[in-house]
Amino acid sequence: MKQTINGEWLLGLVLTAATIQTAAADLTTTISPTTNWGTWEGFGVSLAWWAKAFGTRSDLADIFFSTKSTTYNGQSVPGIGLTIARYNAGASSTNSINGTTMVVSPDMIASRQVDSYWLDWASSSPSSSSWSWSVDANQRNMLSMAKARGATTFELFSNSPTWWMCLNHNPSGSNDGSSDNLQSWNYDQHAVYLATIAEYAASNWGVSFQSVEAFNEPVSDWWNGQTGTQEGCHFDVSTQATVIGNLRTELNNRGLSSTLIAASDENTYDLAVSTWNSLGSTATSNVGRINVHGYQYTGGRRDTLYSLASGAGKRLWNSEYGESDATGQSLVTNLLLDFRWLHPTAWVYWQAIDGGGWGLIDGDNDNLSLGAVSQKYFALAQFARHIRPGMRILDGGSNYTVAAYDSSAQKLVVVAANWGAAQYLNFDLSSFSKPGVSGALVPRWITQVGSGSQYASYSDTYMNGTKFWSYFPTGAVQTFEVSNVTL
Structure with a gap:
């Protein structure tokens, strides 16, 4: 996560015209069955830092990683059914190595320090006393509970190399924020650390990481050990390329x-x-998937990044997204832009629990306090509970529509939003070889951003020939499931 978010969300010139339409008249979108924007892998969440604080809470595991309803603070909450968990390999420890100890930034937030499994450089053997596999128990426990509830895809990621690998022994970043902080003689040790955790997890935790990510926002210049509030590290692109090669070797070994x-x-x-254009062919050949964070919001060239990934034959994830808009409108806006232009095969939220509007549930990870479920949660539920792994992402035909197809169930999922005046939105399935059955029920769910409906379900919408339609109040996000559809 970026330590400070710029208050102005820049509008990219290319995507300015792609923002959600707000026309007052009824709109019709025609969904295309011939497009294929990728096979969906799932929605997910990073486990740092909220799982360190609340990793023993089975009710939270139910809410985030199952689709069953759970009673939370007297409210029945529909589980959001996330299937991806990103596990953070920590960089901090309190031990002393020959009189040397970790340097802690003056502004460091305690809940954002995650314990490292590798305590010192004396031995790389995971069975030696240089390693402690009992630390970080809460985050690891939430990882296990996520898997038990149906999560299928796991990623191991690093915010910073372990502190003793850093030039200034501060895992919050270099002293100026814009220079490499990983010691050159520890380039391979960082790779050893991550590969060892991946191997140990498969053998001892029952978790096989699909992927390992050695960096977090590496070219950014805010990873400053003097002012840092979390673990972080700058990596020049050339350093990234070296570490990627080392990591590939260590994983293979x-x-x-x-x-x-x-x-x-x-x-x-x-x-x-x-970064991708500068990594070089050797490094990019070792990269199995491109990860990007969504902190450019409505700006930036999503389309260019997708073209690069597609041309290189790489899958693409939005592996971290978050903001302070608790209404859910920003989340929905950027999700629609991602589906329309970035074409990721997975989408991962940052902090499931946090304050200031950032969390899906309001909470304080330092004080271990929990508050209400955010309206943002119910907005995300419109997507995550219905667009499931294995579905094919289609062109929804408009900037306000997402479409996904389940071939095994012959079911079409449509998610759409309306930010303008209240109106009817029409959905045309005439291009499908079988566009459902005329007169058949189309179940729908609605969330209104800000306030109002929280994922309410209705059985009042029906196919009429090759179309269906529904009334959208201002600020409504709705999901529809159409049965008996054939591409």
Whole structure:
């Protein structure tokens, strides 16, 4: 996560025209059955830092990783059914190594320090006393509970190398924020650390990481050990390339040749384009998937990044997204833009629990306090509970519509939003070889951003020939499921 978010969300010139339409007249969108924007892998969440604080709470695991209803603070909450969990390999420890200890930034937030499994450089053997596998129990427990509730895809990621690998021994960043903080003689040790965790997890935790990501927003210049509030590290692109090669070797040496390397989790779409174009062919050949963060919001060249990924034969994830808009409108706006232009095969929220509007549930990870479920949660439920792994993402035909197709169930899922005046939105399935059955029920669910309906379900919408339609109040996000549809 970026430590401070710019209050102005820049509008990219290309995407300005792609923002959600707000016309007052009724609108019709025609959904295309011939498009294929990828096979969906799932919605997910990062486990740092909220799982360190609340990793023993089974009710939270139910809410985030199952689709059953759970009673929380007296409210029945529909589980959001996330299937991806990103596990953070920590960089901090309190031990002393020959009189040397970790340097802690003056502004460091305690809940954002995650314990490292590798305590010192004396031995790289995971069975030696240089390693402690009992630390970080809460985050690890939430990882296990996520899997038990149906999560299927796991990624191991790093915010910073372990502190003793850093030049200034501060895992919050270099002293100026814009220079590499990983010691050159520890380039391979950072790779050893991550590969060892991946191997140990498969053998001892029952979790096989699909991918490993060695960096977090690496070219950004805010990873400053003097002012940092979290673990973080700047990596020049050339350093990234070296570490990627080392990581591929270390994973292969441990029998993990099928484990993907993801890179580079840059903060914005445009930075991801720049980094990818500069990594070089050797490094990019070792990258199995491109990860990007969504902090450019409505700006940036999503389309360019997708073209680069597609041309290189790489899958693409939006692996981290978050903001302080608790209404859910910003989340829906950027999700629609991502589906329309970025074409990721997975989408991962940052902090499931946090304050200031950032969390899906309001909470304080330092004080271990929990508040209400955010309206943002119910907005995300419109997507996450219905667009499920294995579905094919289609062209929804408009900037306000997402469409996904389940071939095994012959079911079409449509999610749409209306930010303008209240109106009817019409959905035309005439291009499908079988556009459902005229007169058949189309179940719908509605959330209104800000306030109002919280994922309410209705059985009042029906196919009429090859179309169906529904009334959309201002600020409404609705999901529809159409049965008996054939591409």
